[in-house]
Amino acid sequence: MSGKDPLLDVTGLTKHFPVRGGFPVRRTVGAVRAVDGLDLTVAEGESLGLVGESGCGKSTTGRLITRLLEPTGGRITYAGQDITHASRRELAPVRSEIQMVFQDPYASLNPRHTVGKIVSGPMEINGIDPKGGRERRARELLELVGLNPEHYNRFPHEFSGGQRQRIGVARALAVSPRLIVADEPVSALDVSIQAQVVNLLQTLQRDLGIAFVFIAHDLAIVRHFSQRVAVMYLGRIVETADRDDLYGNPRHPYTRALLSAVPEATASHVPAAARERIRLTGDVPSPLDPPSGCRFRTRCWKATELCAVEVPALVRVGGNGVGHLTACHYPEVGRAMAAGAAA
Template sequence: MSTTEPRTGQSTDRPAAENTGENLLEVRGLQKHFPIRQGIIFQRQVGAVRAVDGIDFSVGPGESLGLVGESGCGKSTTGRLITRLLEPTGGSVVFDGEDITHRSPGRMQEARRNLQMIFQDPYSSLNPRHTVGTIIETPMRLNGINPPQGHKKRAQELLETVGLNPEHYNRYPNEFSGGQRQRIGIARALALRPKLIVADEPVSALDVSIQAQVVNLLQDLQREFGIAFVFIAHDLAVVRHFSERVAVMYLGKIVEVAGRESLYTRPRHPYTHALLSAVPEADPDAVKRRERIRLAGDVPSPIDPPSGCRFRTRCWKAQDRCATEEPPLARAEGSPTGHLTACHFPEEPTVAAREEDIVLDPALG
């Protein structure tokens, strides 16, 4: 079954982005295999790390899609494939109606005017030798964008938009805290007024109180400018607060995609159920009521993933069929439209996590 079923939970209170098709981003069969080579002079490939191994998803204009999963599941690699910072091994990426999978670096510059990225580490993603003004102005200069008010004025306006003082224009990154540096990275991503931003763990390196500020800032910017987001994170509470739809990854595969409320209150894949059972609780009574699922064993190696369903080696519902047949990402019986699960024996909604058991950080509203 195709994963392009109608999206759920999409907000209608923001301006629509221009797009000739229904979806702004279409990812089909996307793969990234990193070769493993042996030898010093004469090298030969002896295997490959299957970081991303055939995934499908889409993002509509102005929509936010959360991409979650354990560390090493392929989330960040997926973000870099979408923005073509990494070359895909296979599959396709169609952005704004055009296939950008094999575009030359020169032609990719055109696409990147509407496709930007916010990086995970606010300390290494900013050039320490450049001033804040130069960092924000550079994308505009490289793309030949000359604002009527000038580059400096535009950069100062962007600083003000992300909650920084325009007078910070001449300062250097080492003069700012982590949260302020991430705001500078956001201002840089906004400089070209993109249609889509890939946010790769944008708050994972920040303190909890600063996380809330940055997430709420991104949400405000999304509403104001109609920007679509691929929001990569491992914090399920943050993803629920920000994203309208959520895709769950495990070992290079997407195992479940659904609207936010459908996935958090009625997860169908056992792995999603286990992730939600591990969300921290502030209420001791809720902790007692919750069924805590502890997965057995370690995550298998992406060099030699299990046959069939990749989660079967840690799944309490695994049967013989799971070892021989890979489950398709499809709508399970009893699931709402748009809720897709890659499982031969999906969880019943009655045993899934209950909404009252999912507690958000109060700072995230």
Template sequence: MNSTSPLLDVTDLTKHFPVMAGFPFKRKIGAVQAVDGLNLQISEGESLGLVGESGCGKSTTGRLITRLLEPTGGTISYRGQDITHAGRQKLAPIRSEIQMIFQDPYASLNPRQTVGKIISAPMEINGIKPHGGFERRVRELLETVGLNPEHYNRFPHEFSGGQRQRIGVARALASEPKLIVADEPVSALDVSIQAQVVNLLQQLQQELGIAFLFIAHDLAIVRHFSQRVAVMYLGRIVEIADREDLYAGPRHPYTRALLSAVPEATADDAPSRERIRLTGDVPSPVNPPSGCRFRTRCWKATDRCASETPQLVQVRDGTGGHLTACHYPEEPSLTPSIPQARTASDAPRPDKNPKAEG
């Protein structure tokens, strides 16, 4: 992290969705604790990867940060300004600076609008008047993301999935954002197309200095794209560190289990990496375990893990910025070796759930 104030500062962010039951008068009987006490920071121009199993709250976190969802608790600070519960008028000047790339390129584009209308809409809504007019700027953006500017008047159904996601990227760039939340932007695409989109985002991030929150479940792609990585489990961040520190020496047992599930290509006579198969299922977010939420699947759990919630703090003898929420963090010397960074072009797609097969 830079010593200056972060671009985005999230503190104790919480989102609980009520569970209603009864007829005809419904009443609240519980709450889905999708995000519960999340803390993270993103500096200007930085790319932070957010990884975890399906259902852990990654996408909800992205929608909270972009204020598409109203937080239940905690604070979201952008450029030092609290936007947690800001109204439409207060958010208006900030909306253009925080944009989102959605997971499904087929559902995120209006099928009744042309590409030109889709990409120019953010500029019109935010009162941005580009030099040379909207059409000229849209054509420039289409060229920036690798599409033909002549496609200005085409409709979304005329494009492939990868091309549609590029249109989504162009739409996000239209308002000249400072922060982009990319919610699993390649998970719905063919593997052969994933590399192209990831490399495009990385190129734009480097050239334009845009900060990214890159949400994904593919650990190899996250390592290729992100400078820092945060690991999320059942609504909470359990570990966050620089990319190389986390992949070379994971300190949280869950992170270690996740990384052990990443496929690696090794010679026949080379020693294989230890494969950790977690037992049990992910607990329900309606009734999560007390203390450490990972304890029901952790091989190091004790009574302390059930009674005391571990805080996200720097581990003993750890490098600066390597934070772990565990009472008994792994020792670096005992962690398995992790494959070197792959390029996105040959990034595999591991199973979202690292528990035992079958």
């Protein structure tokens, strides 16, 4: 992490969803370990990218951070305050400081409310009375995100997908947040307008100093937006590093496999040694019954008996990046990749 003061500190975060079965009594017969011992930090004004395959727990992590879900275990500290199991009243002072931009820009907007009502609603709920009134502020926010302020009285169905997502961003900005969790904010949009929305978020992050947790599965978009990247696999972080260090010198086998799958047209920043296509065998294990030890071992070409009995810790394994952490017993040495990055 950078030298800035930490804004968000997550330690050992877990979320298990109970699975019920049996007849006639519905009893708990297992649990889906969606998030299972996750550690990450976000500095003030920093943008952190959270990447991984579908079903690895990225979106659940975002909802835990924003306290839309109650954690099963672990600790969430925001601005020095433990909010892990904070009550609704205890969360009230910080609720406005942590906002979320959802994946589906239509499902997250109330179709019966006008755009003005949607954007000004958070101000009303939090008792915020900006200078000039809430309507004026809402119009200013619409203009800030690239929409016409005159669209204040229109309804969500009158806008395109990209415009709806801009409305969602304006709503998040209405309460002047310090942290925004963006849950795959462009994955539901046409490719032609994805870059526009990402550039908008990047400009807001830079100009307003807002910290971002940017959740996505598109590695090219994450590299463009994020200063630091965390790679997630089956409920856990397996590698985290500065953007350039992670993309230029991946040390976890899973990270290397992900980067090898990036299309050639968008992989010019990835060294040739890292672009060698790696085809993983098997499917992602079920979070109902994850493998013992290292969760990636069932698909890893380096796995040994040690990987089956001992969970690898997320630690620094050397290299240029002080904050480059990897959870692997046999991390990539990175010589060829480091040479490619330096060329």
